Amino acid sequence: MLMVSVCIIRLRWYENVSVNDMKQGKLRLEDFxxxxxxxxxxxxxxxxxxxxxxxxxxxxxESVVGYEL
Numbered sequence: 001m002l003m004v005s006v007c008i009i010r011l012r013w014y015e016n017v018s019v020n021d022m023k024q025g026k027l028r029l030e031d032f033x034x035x036x037x038x039x040x041x042x043x044x045x046x047x048x049x050x051x052x053x054x055x056x057x058x059x060x061x062e063s064v065v066g067y068e069l
Contacts, residue, residue: 041057
């Protein structure tokens with residue numbers, strides 16, 4: 001019972017932190033989860049390099065998420 005109580009208190013604290021971050025516009029891509037059935041960028045644009053693809057997709061989604069709020 002003590003463990004459940006501690007977990008609930010901690011979740012409420014994290015919820016307040018998240019709300020404050022959103023109000024201040026401090027959004028990160030790590031705050032969201034998405035699924036891409038297909039990659040919208042052709043392989044020649046990122047030279048089949050997964051690190052370059054990750055960078056391109058992250059910057060795109062961060063700009064999209066920033067305009068949503």
